[in-house]
Structures are given as structure tokens and as C-alpha cells.
Amino acid sequence: MITSFSAARAVVRRGRAITLLALAGLVGVYVLALDYTPVELHQGPAQKIFYLHVPAAWTALLVFSLMGVVSILFLWLHDERLDLFAEASAEVGVMFSAIMLTTGPIWAKPIWGTWWQWDPRLTLTLFLFFLYVGYLALRASIHDPLERGRFSAVVAILGMLLVPFIHLSVYLFRTLHPKPVVLKPSAPSLPPEMLRTLLISFAVCLTLYLGLVMMRYGVGMAERIREAGGEAGEVADAG
Amino acid sequence: MGNTIRLALAVAGKDLRAELRSRTALLSALVFAALVLVVFNFARDPTAISARDLAPSALWITFAFGAIVALNRAFSMEREHAALDGLLLAPLPREALYLGKLIANLAFVGIVEAVALPLFVLFFDVELGHALGGLIGVIILATIGFVAVGTVFSAMAVRTRFAELMLPVLLLPFMVPPLIGAAAMTSRLLADRPLSEMLGLLRLLALYDVVFVTLCTLLFPAVVDE
Amino acid sequence: MPPYDGPLLAATALARSYGPLKVLRGIDLSLTAGETLMVAGPNGAGKTTLLRVLAGLMRPSAGEVRVLGRRLSHADPDARRPIGLVSHQSLLYDDLTLLENLAFTARLYGMRPPREVARRALEAVGLADRAGSTPRQLSRGMVQRAAIARALLHEPSVLLLDEPFTGLDARASDAFRELLVARIARGRAMVIVTHQLAEAWELASRVAVLMGGRLALDEPRQGAVAAFLPRYLTVTGG
Numbered sequence: 221m222i223t224s225f226s227a228a229r230a231v232v233r234r235g236r237a238i239t240l241l242a243l244a245g246l247v248g249v250y251v252l253a254l255d256y257t258p259v260e261l262h263q264g265p266a267q268k269i270f271y272l273h274v275p276a277a278w279t280a281l282l283v284f285s286l287m288g289v290v291s292i293l294f295l296w297l298h299d300e301r302l303d304l305f306a307e308a309s310a311e312v313g314v315m316f317s318a319i320m321l322t323t324g325p326i327w328a329k330p331i332w333g334t335w336w337q338w339d340p341r342l343t344l345t346l347f348l349f350f351l352y353v354g355y356l357a358l359r360a361s362i363h364d365p366l367e368r369g370r371f372s373a374v375v376a377i378l379g380m381l382l383v384p385f386i387h388l389s390v391y392l393f394r395t396l397h398p399k400p401v402v403l404k405p406s407a408p409s410l411p412p413e414m415l416r417t418l419l420i421s422f423a424v425c426l427t428l429y430l431g432l433v434m435m436r437y438g439v440g441m442a443e444r445i446r447e448a449g450g451e452a453g454e455v456a457d458a459g
Numbered sequence: 460m461g462n463t464i465r466l467a468l469a470v471a472g473k474d475l476r477a478e479l480r481s482r483t484a485l486l487s488a489l490v491f492a493a494l495v496l497v498v499f500n501f502a503r504d505p506t507a508i509s510a511r512d513l514a515p516s517a518l519w520i521t522f523a524f525g526a527i528v529a530l531n532r533a534f535s536m537e538r539e540h541a542a543l544d545g546l547l548l549a550p551l552p553r554e555a556l557y558l559g560k561l562i563a564n565l566a567f568v569g570i571v572e573a574v575a576l577p578l579f580v581l582f583f584d585v586e587l588g589h590a591l592g593g594l595i596g597v598i599i600l601a602t603i604g605f606v607a608v609g610t611v612f613s614a615m616a617v618r619t620r621f622a623e624l625m626l627p628v629l630l631l632p633f634m635v636p637p638l639i640g641a642a643a644m645t646s647r648l649l650a651d652r653p654l655s656e657m658l659g660l661l662r663l664l665a666l667y668d669v670v671f672v673t674l675c676t677l678l679f680p681a682v683v684d685e
Numbered sequence: 686m687p688p689y690d691g692p693l694l695a696a697t698a699l700a701r702s703y704g705p706l707k708v709l710r711g712i713d714l715s716l717t718a719g720e721t722l723m724v725a726g727p728n729g730a731g732k733t734t735l736l737r738v739l740a741g742l743m744r745p746s747a748g749e750v751r752v753l754g755r756r757l758s759h760a761d762p763d764a765r766r767p768i769g770l771v772s773h774q775s776l777l778y779d780d781l782t783l784l785e786n787l788a789f790t791a792r793l794y795g796m797r798p799p800r801e802v803a804r805r806a807l808e809a810v811g812l813a814d815r816a817g818s819t820p821r822q823l824s825r826g827m828v829q830r831a832a833i834a835r836a837l838l839h840e841p842s843v844l845l846l847d848e849p850f851t852g853l854d855a856r857a858s859d860a861f862r863e864l865l866v867a868r869i870a871r872g873r874a875m876v877i878v879t880h881q882l883a884e885a886w887e888l889a890s891r892v893a894v895l896m897g898g899r900l901a902l903d904e905p906r907q908g909a910v911a912a913f914l915p916r917y918l919t920v921t922g923g
Binding site: 462466469472473476477478480481536539540541542544545546547548549550551552553680684685 | 737740741742743744759762763765766768770772774775776777778779780781785789790792793794795820835
Binding site: 350361362366371374375377378379381385386388389393 | 608611612615618619620621625628629631632633635636639640643659660663666667670671674675678681682685
């Protein structure tokens with residue numbers, strides 16, 4: 221199914237173009253966030269990291285769910301391209317997840333006065349990161365491509381279903397210990413400039429994801445061809 | 460259905476017989492549990508933190524890591540001499556294999572917990588009283604949660620190079636919801652709060668078990684079937 | 686329902702790939718009762734893969750395997766019932782005695798009473814006096830005999846052997862061969878996969894060479910192994 225280096229290169233090229241577009245978009249978001257959006261009343265300029273943190277969080281979560289769905293399809297259809305897509309998504313997703321984890325505390329410190337809090341959302345971001353890392357660690361330790369695909373698919377599916385439970389358990393835990401939350405990380409209703417910027421940022425994040433995944437997918441295609449010992453027509457015997 | 464259960468019990472019986480004969484994993488788990496309890500006790504400042512405050516955390520960390528030690532051995536016996544092929548070749552439905560391993564693992568972890576609990580009562584000066592029934596219920600529910608997912612992951616981890624490392628890396632995020640529920644309920648039960656106050660947590664534990672036992676039963680064939 | 690009288694083991698257009706790597710590229714074979722097929726080939730040619738697919742342990746990427754007319758698939762455990770496997774690994778548990786090992790196998794195959802069945806199987810391979818020993822306490826030759834007892838316990842119609850002579854000295858090899866001829870081959874279909882042609886030559890009624898993912902040279906066994914060897918070397922590229 222994955223057969224030629226030139227096809228792989230084409231995918232990487234297209235992916236690179238999309239990534240550059242997204243990075244340009246990111247600069248645009250940066251400008252929008254700093255100049256166009258109003259400064260939030262309680263939190264001050266530090267709040268603006270929200271325009272990066274929240275879309276990164278949404279993207280990481282979305283990508284993880286996508287991986288879960290793709291994994292179900294892979295177990296059903298046995299198409300290695302689905303596995304490759306899951307692998308590429310995981311590597312990009314872990315990046316977004318790491319962004320979440322670093323921007324979270326950077327935002328939290330000036331606003332809450334503490335680097336970390338065990339609220340449902342932050343806890344979820346932490347565990348999402350662990351799940352991504354576990355997925356990638358497992359993939360790195362299995363050499364047989366079919367086994368690697370099957371095992372990671374199982375982890376991705378279980379992980380996708382774990383996410384609501386983590387959220388629920390932390391939420392239940394905290395309702396038992398009501399803590400006065402003076403400032404909420406995001407206002408319940410946003411002025412239009414904020415909402416618009418947020419959505420634009422999310423679109424940019426998704427585009428960035430798409431571009432990066434395509435690049436990674438293309439590289440993965442080439443890797444698989446090489447692993448198998450050559451292009452179609454010269455596929456080597458096993459021994 | 461009855462056939463599946465009968466076969467699952469045969470698999471579980473074989474696991475238990477083999478493990479009780481060699482006892483290596485069981486002993487390591489028990490020693491580990493005792494060690495954690497002792498360290499927790501010596502690591503705290505007795506004037507600042509009472510043993511009772513620390514008790515639920517200490518107990519659940521002991522149980523969680525004891526479970527991991529016990530789970531590590533679940534599939535390693537199948538690796539020597541390719542015994543797993545014998546299981547896969549037989550007309551043994553994969554659900555029966557999973558269930559059998561699950562039952563055996565529950566038994567091992569149960570043994571570790573049964574030994575650790577009295578030690579815990581002793582070292583942390585805890586009064587169980589009428590909390591015992593509720594506590595046992597919580598322990599059973601949370602353990603089913605750990606072991607259901609742990610059984611699948613140990614089947615995978617055994618095929619990687621660093622199996623003992625891979626299993627905790629994969630399993631720990633999955634242990635968090637049952638751990639949160641169980642630890643929270645334990646501290647409340649020990650404070651003599653009635654069960655009716657914790658129904659949300661209880662439901663969480665039960666729901667987790669139902670969802671993950673089902674899911675793992677469905678996904679287990681993907682791990683063992685090539 | 687009329688009794689089944691087709692081939693005991695039949696494979697059609699079997700293919701197996703690992704991603705783009707094609708290990709098996711279209712294998713057909715058919716065996717009736719009493720036939721023994723030896724599949725030879727250099728290491729890495731895919732012999733073990735072929736055997737695992739025939740045993741139902743591995744899913745083929747294309748094609749199918751039928752045992753007693755019933756298609757093998759992961760979803761149908763009973764289709765595997767007529768298959769027995771002797772590998773170079775014993776498939777036994779080190780911490781259980783031979784009797785316990787075989788009694789467990791008997792339970793897996795629903796044979797009752799399990800301990801009786803196990804005892805009889807051990808007697809048949811001359812290991813009745815070691816029933817209380819664990820595999821660790823036995824020599825390699827004895828372990829192999831125990832492995833055969835385990836494989837034959839449920840009286841399979843199809844016996845698959847994967848490099849069964851590995852690690853056996855000359856005496857143990859002879860004993861193993863005798864066991865196969867005397868008790869096993871009658872009425873069964875067997876596939877022996879090996880790279881040691883001489884060991885299995887006398888047992889086979891057909892020989893085939895697995896090369897390039899296909900069965901090159903699939904013919905009845907005739908003459909001595911020495912006569913076959915040059916052609917084998919030609920096909921496998923020396």
C-alpha cells in the first residue's frame with residue numbers, strides 16, 4: 221500500500237507548505253492577541269496566553285480522540301496507513317500537549333499565584349501528556365510493525381475512553397472539597413474580539429497540526445519503505 | 460457461556476498453581492507492600508501529621524504498586540517455552556483467556572491486599588470498626604479497575620524489552636480514577652462518614668469497572684492474536 | 686450429515702505480509718490422511734510464518750486455511766481443535782509437573798477426566814515414571830517427548846512440527862523419529878518444517894521447498910536425501 225519514495229516526498233512537500241501557512245497564521249494570532257483583543261479586567265495582559273493555551277489544549281484533546289477513532293478503524297481494517305496516521309498524530313499531539321503543560325503554569329502563576337493546581341482541566345492536560353508519552357514509549361519498544369500497530373491501537377482506544385473518567389474523578393473529588401476559586405481561567409461569556417481570536421487561533425492550531433502530521437506521515441511512509449527493503453517491484457524476500 | 464467460565468477457571472487455576480509453587484512474585488509483592496508501609500511511617504513528622512491523616516494515601520500507594528509488581532508476572536510465565544502458543548492454539552475463546560488471567564491476577568493482588576491491610580491497621584493505628592465492610596467493598600471495586608487494564612498491558616509489556624518499566628508507564632494514568640475514588644472514599648470511611656455521602660464516588664468506581672472490563676475483554680484478542 | 690472425506694488440511698492462495706514485506710506470496714497445499722509434507726528452506730524463508738498460519742496462530746493477509754473443511758479464523762476457536770503443534774519450544778510450564786501440565790491441556794480441550802487422560806498420554810511416550818517431575822528436571826530429549834505427548838493429547842488429525850529436531854542429539858533424534866513413525870503418522874496429516882533435510886527425510890511422503898514466499902519444488906519424496914540435495918541447493922541459490 222505504501223509503495224514509493226516519490227509519493228512520500230510529495231506528502232512531505234505538501235505538509236511543509238501547510239505548516240508554513242500555519243506558522244504565518246500563528247504570527248497573525250500573536251499580533252491579534254497582543255493588539256486587537258482587549259485586556260481582560262481581572263487578569264491583565266497575562267491572560268492573553270489563553271489564546272495559545274486553550275486552542276492547544278483543544279487540539280491536543282481532539283488529536284487524541286482522533287487517534288482513538290483511527291485506532292479502532294485500524295484494528296478493524298488492518299490498513300497500515302491508519303497506523304501510520306496514528307503514529308504521526310501522536311508525535312504532533314504530544315507537542316501540543318507539551319505546549320499546554322508549559323503555557324498552563326506560565327499563565328497560572330501571575331493569576332493564581334501558584335504554578336500548579338489540581339483542577340479538572342489542568343489535571344487532564346497532565347494525564348493527556350502521560351498518555352501520549354506512554355503511547356510513544358510503547359511504539360519505540362516494539363520492532364515488529366504489525367504488533368506495534370496493534371498494541372498502540374489498544375492503548376489509544378483505552379486512553380481515549382480514560383479521558384472522561386479522569387475528568388469526572390477530579391471533578392467529583394473537587395466538589396467534595398469546595399475551594400474558593402477567586403478567578404476562573406476563562407470568563408463564561410467572551411466579548412466578540414476574544415472569541416474571534418480564540419477561534420482563529422484554534423483554526424491555526426488545527427492547520428498546524430495538519431501540516432505537521434502530513435510531514436511526519438510522509439517521513440513515516442519513507443521509513444516503512446526502507447524497513448521493508450526497497451520500493452514496490454523490488455520488495456526483498458524475508459531471507 | 461458456561462464453557463467460557465469453565466475454561467477461564469482452568470486458566471486461572473493453572474496460573475495460581477504455578478505461582479503458588481514458585482512464590483517469587485508473590486513474595487516480592489508482599490515484601491514491597493510491607494516496605495512501603497514502614498517507610499511511610501518513618502518518613503513523616505509525627506508532630507505535624509497524624510498517622511491517621513496519612514493512612515489512606517499510604518494504603519492506596521501500597522495497593523497500587525503492589526498490584527503492579529503482581530501484574531508484572533502475569534504473562535512472563537507464558538513467554539518461557541512459548542506456552543502462550545499452547546493457549547492460543549487450543550479451542551480457547553480469547554475472552555476465556557482474558558477472564559482467566561484477570562481472575563488469577565485479582566487473586567494475587569487480593570492476597571497482597573489481605574496481608575497489607577492488617578499491617579496497615581497495625582502501623583497506622585487505625586480503627587476500622589464498622590468501616591470494614593465499606594472498605595472491603597471499595598478495595599474490591601478499585602482492584603478490579605487496576606487489574607482489568609493491567610492484565611491487558613502486562614500482556615503487551617512482556618513483549619517489550621523493558622517489561623517492568625513499560626507496565627507502570629502505561630498503567631499509571633489508568634489507575635488514577637479508581638485511585639482517586641478509592642482514596643477519597645477510604646479517608647471518609649475511616650472518618651466514619653456514611654456511605655450514602657459518597658455515592659458519586661462509588662458510582663464512579665463501579666462505572667469505571669464496567670466500562671474497562673468490557674473494553675479490555677473486547678480488545679484483548681488484538682493483543683494476543685497475530 | 687455425510688462424513689467429511691476431503692483433505693484434512695488445505696491452504697489456498699495463502700499470503701502474509703508485514704507491511705510492504707511479503708513473506709508468503711501465494712501458497713497452496715492439500716494433505717490427506719497419512720500424508721506427511723516436509724517443507725524445507727533456508728533460515729528466514731518464512732517457514733515458521735507458514736506454519737503459524739497453518740496452525741491458525743497467525744492471520745493470513747490473503748487466502749484461507751481449512752482444517753477438516755472448516756475455515757480457520759480467530760473468531761472460531763473450535764476450528765483449531767483438530768490441530769496439534771510440536772515446536773522447538775516445549776509449550777510447557779516450568780513450575781508445573783508433567784502431569785499438571787498435561788492435565789491443564791486436557792482441560793483446555795475439554796477431555797475428561799483430565800488427570801487420567803494426562804497419565805495415559807505420558808505412558809504412551811514412556812514418561813509415566815516422570816509424571817511428577819517438572820520440565821526443569823528433565824533432559825532435552827525427555828522434554829521433547831513430553832511436548833509430543835502434549836501435542837497429541839487431544840488426538841489431532843493434523844500435526845504441525847516446527848523444527849522439531851532442534852537441540853536433539855542423534856539418539857534423541859532417532860527416538861523421536863521412531864515415535865513419529867510408529868504412533869503418530871497413521872491416519873494423520875503432518876507438516877514438518879525444517880532446515881535439516883536429512884533428519885526428516887524418511888518421514889516425509891512429499892517434500893517442498895519454501896523460497897521467495899512460494900513453494901518451489903513440491904513433489905513426492907523419492908530416493909535418498911543425497912539425490913535431492915543438489916536440486917535443493919539450486920533452488921535456494923546455494
